[in-house]
Amino acid sequence: MAWFTAEQTAHELIAGRLPTAMFEYRATRDVLALTIYLSPRPADPDLIRDRLDDGWPAWCQTRLAEHPDCLDLTFARAARRWLCTRLLGSSGPLTDSRPAHQIGLIYARRTLAPPRPDWPSR
Secondary structure, three states, X not given: OHHHHHHHHHHHHHOOOOOOOOHHHHHXXXXXXXXXXXXXXXXOXXXXXXXXXXXXXXXXXXXXXXXXXXXXXXXXXXXXXXXXXXXXXXXXXXXXXXXXXXXXXXXXXXXXOOOOOOOOOX
């Protein structure tokens, strides 16, 4: 149940920012859900935001290894596996392929960025 709660929370954070049919949506949702699920204080947005750095893949792998086996962990591992095995991009000369977790981290950081006072509100 904790995994589904983390997924729902992630969905609510990005709702309206990305169409749900986009690759970027899935990558962002999975990165946020894993971060929420694996965080010691999942309701702390500052802690979640701080985890979304370049060390996230190693942190995520370590936290998954430390968690006791349960059905939630099965879903979390499947999400991480998807993030590590899917690529966005093409083989064209002007684009590079990026693992899904990198795309997810970029959009998750944008989603959780504190509002800037000089930007108009939506």
